[in-house]
Amino acid sequence: MNLQDLTKEDIFKYFNEISKISRCSHREDKIADYLEQFAKTHKLVYLRDKENNLIIKRDIGSKPTVALQAHVDMVCIKTNDSIHDFSKDSISLQLNKSLLSAKNTTLGADNGIGVAYMLALLADANYEGPNLECIFTTNEEDGMTGANNLDISNLNSQYLLNLDSEEEGKLYVSSAGGVVCNLLIPIKYKLRDGYIYSVKIFGLKGGHSGLEIDKKRGNAIKQAARILNYLQEESIAFRLIEIDGGKKHNAIPEEIAMKILLKNKDQFEALDALINNCQNIFQKELRHQDPDVKVTLTYLSKGMINTLSKSTTITLIGVLNLLPDGVIKMSEEIPQLVETSANVGKVIQEKDILKITTSLRSSKDENLDSLIEMFNQLKTAFNLQFTTEYSYPGWAYDKNSVLKEIAKEVYNNLFNEKLEEIAIHAGLECGFFKNKKADLDIISFGPNINKIHTIDESVDINSVRKVYAFLNTLLNSLDS
Numbered sequence: 195m196n197l198q199d200l201t202k203e204d205i206f207k208y209f210n211e212i213s214k215i216s217r218c219s220h221r222e223d224k225i226a227d228y229l230e231q232f233a234k235t236h237k238l239v240y241l242r243d244k245e246n247n248l249i250i251k252r253d254i255g256s257k258p259t260v261a262l263q264a265h266v267d268m269v270c271i272k273t274n275d276s277i278h279d280f281s282k283d284s285i286s287l288q289l290n291k292s293l294l295s296a297k298n299t300t301l302g303a304d305n306g307i308g309v310a311y312m313l314a315l316l317a318d319a320n321y322e323g324p325n326l327e328c329i330f331t332t333n334e335e336d337g338m339t340g341a342n343n344l345d346i347s348n349l350n351s352q353y354l355l356n357l358d359s360e361e362e363g364k365l366y367v368s369s370a371g372g373v374v375c376n377l378l379i380p381i382k383y384k385l386r387d388g389y390i391y392s393v394k395i396f397g398l399k400g401g402h403s404g405l406e407i408d409k410k411r412g413n414a415i416k417q418a419a420r421i422l423n424y425l426q427e428e429s430i431a432f433r434l435i436e437i438d439g440g441k442k443h444n445a446i447p448e449e450i451a452m453k454i455l456l457k458n459k460d461q462f463e464a465l466d467a468l469i470n471n472c473q474n475i476f477q478k479e480l481r482h483q484d485p486d487v488k489v490t491l492t493y494l495s496k497g498m499i500n501t502l503s504k505s506t507t508i509t510l511i512g513v514l515n516l517l518p519d520g521v522i523k524m525s526e527e528i529p530q531l532v533e534t535s536a537n538v539g540k541v542i543q544e545k546d547i548l549k550i551t552t553s554l555r556s557s558k559d560e561n562l563d564s565l566i567e568m569f570n571q572l573k574t575a576f577n578l579q580f581t582t583e584y585s586y587p588g589w590a591y592d593k594n595s596v597l598k599e600i601a602k603e604v605y606n607n608l609f610n611e612k613l614e615e616i617a618i619h620a621g622l623e624c625g626f627f628k629n630k631k632a633d634l635d636i637i638s639f640g641p642n643i644n645k646i647h648t649i650d651e652s653v654d655i656n657s658v659r660k661v662y663a664f665l666n667t668l669l670n671s672l673d674s
Contacts, residue, residue, distance in 0.1 A: 197289045200655065204314040205662055206294075209306055212313075213285040217302065218270040219336040221281065222246045225266045229330055236317055245332055247344045252316050252326040259325040260672050261351035261634075262315070264308025264358055265334030265341075265623065269647045271441055272299040293644075295652040303653035304646040305334065308357030311662060315669075323669035327351050334358070334623060335444065337374075337584040341623035346630050353597050353672060355665070356624050356638035360405070360646060361616070362657045365605075366638035367598055368617035369624060370404065371588030372555040373562060374443050375569050377517075378579035379510055379548040382503035386433055388455040389462070390494040393421065393469065395439075395476075397486040400448035402647050403537035403553050404620025407446070408521055408530075412476065412484045414450040415439045415538045419514030421472050421489070422452075426511060430464055431457045433501035434510070440540035443553040443583075445647045447539060453494070455501050466491055509576050510548055514541070516572060517552060518565065525557065525617075532619040534561040555619060557588055587625035589636070591617060597635040604668045609660075613639075639664075 201210040217225040226246035233240035233250045240250045270280040276298040278286075286297040295301055312328040315321060327349060332340035359366045395414045418439060425432050432454045439450025456465060473489040480487055502510070518536040525531040534556040542549045552569075556562045566582075573580040592598075598615065605613035624636045641657035644650070 195289070197287060200289060200294070204317065205307070205310045205658060208313040209303075209310040210287065212306055212309060213287060213302060216281050217267055218280050219267040219333050222267055222332040226332070229266070232313065232316075238316060243344065245340050245343050247332055247340045248330040250316060250328045250330070252321075252328070254322070254325050257324045257673055258352070259327055259350040260669060261327040261329060261349060261354040262312050263329040263331065263354060263356050263623065263627070264305045264312060265331045266305070266309055267333055267335050268302035268304065268306060269300050269335050269442055269445065271445070271647065271649055273649055292655050293652040294655055295650070299649060300647065301651040301653065303643045303651060304360060305358045307641060307643070307653060307658055311357055311665060314662070323666070324673040325350075331623060335442070338586045338621065338623055338626065339584070341626040342586070344626075346627065349631060352633070352635060354624075354627055354634050354636045355668070356622060356636060357640055358622060359618070359638045359640035360643040361640070362642045362654070362661055363611060363614060364616045364639065365598060365601055365613045366618050366622065367595065367615050368557070368591040369589040369622035370555045370557045370619050371559065371562065371586055371625060372553060372621050373566065373585040374583040375552050375554060375566070376581045376583060377513060377550045377552075377569065377572060378581070379506065379513065379550070379576070381543070381546050381548055382506050383500045384503050385498055386455055386457070386501045387498045388433070388457045389459050389496050390435065390499060391454055391456065391465070392492040392494055393452045393454060394449065394490045394492075395487070396449035397488040398446075398448045398484045400446045400648050401645065402620065403444045403446050403535070403539060404555055404618070405646070407535045407537060407619065408532050410483055410520065411446055412480045412487055413519055413538060414447040415514065415541050416519050417472075417476055418450045418452060419511060421469070422507070422511045423515055424468055424472065425465075426508075428464065428468060430461055430468065432465070433504070434507045435499060435501050436543050437510075437541055437548070438543060440538075440551070442647065443539035443551045444537070445539060446537060448648070450541075455499060506548070513550065513572060513576055513578070514538070517550070518568065522565070523561065528617050531557070531617050533557055534565070535619065536565060551583075555621065557617070557619070559588075586621045587629055589622055589625040589628055592635070595635050595637070598637050600671060601637055601639070601668055604671050605664055608664060608667050
């Protein structure tokens with residue numbers, strides 16, 4: 195099968211269509227326009243709010259009503275050499291046997307496949323299931339502000355099917371809550387003369403900071419912090435010029451770039467040896483998780499340049515090395531579930547501020563409170579500013595859920611396979627919907643999507659078809 199044939203199927207036709215539209219987080223105007231026009235074309239009742247959320251309804255008649263939900267935005271990441279412009283260029287889809295991916299960018303199957311499922315159902319002339327309330331939310335990937343601000347007071351559904359999961363055969367029934375924290379370090383600069391070098395760390399796999407935090411992959415920002423600390427311990431007379439690492443708070447940083455200044459050229463050999471030693475250490479430590487990690491040192495030029503002051507650099511090194519990162523605690527109730535974690539996701543150097551962003555997650559509020567207290571202690575100890583960008587609620591397990599039992603029975607009857615209940619260490623919008631409408635019975639499921647939030651993201655075509663068959667059968671079951 196080629197790509198042209200694949201996009202004749204309804205799901206992939208709509209996925210291809212939305213892949214031509216800009217839908218990065220915070221820039222969902224165009225995809226919202228597309229959905230509004232879709233509703234008008236198919237003569238469907240819809241509501242669009244100021245957040246660009248849409249609820250599109252398909253009324254079949256005197257039937258039960260079921261809500262479906264997916265988010266329209268995607269994590270927009272591209273290779274360093276890519277000229278792709280997410281604001282105007284179509285995602286370049288490519289087919290490799292049974293996997294659909296994108297050329298040099300994230301694919302956006304998270305959560306574009308869920309969006310495509312809903313569009314296919316809304317447009318299906320032969321659909322005979324329950325009435326549908328299809329909820330398209332915005333900015334899930336950077337705050338869940340769409341779901342947070344969505345008014346669902348007029349929602350008629352008793353059941354909600356969230357389509358934002360990435361493992362076929364898994365039924366998600368609970369998710370973590372979280373908060374995104376920022377530590378702000380004031381920058382003092384000093385003009386210095388010396389030899390300027392670039393230090394880069396790259397080749398790490400990265401990945402989703404909720405779904406893949408348990409894989410113990412390398413974090414480029416934390417590795418850079420160790421290099422800076424080693425430089426300090428070895429009494430190499432350096433000054434940090436700039437640092438830039440990480441792309442999203444919810445993505446494990448794959449790479450980082452720094453510029454440093456050496457006052458004396460005769461210390462180059464010591465610097466070079468230290469960098470090579472760090473690469474060897476990282477490769478040994480991460481030989482199973484991230485065997486391709488690289489650390490490079492490149493001479494740039496000699497001259498006068500603004501560098502971070504000694505006090506600013508010492509503060510940065512201390513904060514980055516002390517920040518919690520990775521798995522903090524495993525659940526004692528649910529086997530193999532990460533209960534609490536932290537991801538130092540971004541360090542950005544602005545004009546007068548170094549901004550360090552960390553994503554905290556936990557299925558227990560008291561653990562989040564404890565981590566936030568740690569950030570407050572760092573703030574006090576280093577005289578920093580501490581802010582939180584947003585938080586999102588957890589979605590508690592409901593042992594009395596009727597919907598999950600129906601879903602498991604339908605799946606078993608359809609495929610002769612068991613649907614496994616899963617609690618996820620990542621944020622799902624389900625928590626917002628449950629908080630707004632306590633009587634909603636909610637489940638989440640989806641097809642196999644690999645390496646989300648990376649340029650290697652792909653979706654399994656056969657899995658997409660299988661899950662769509664399950665979705666249709668489940669809706670018919672709920673109709674009866």
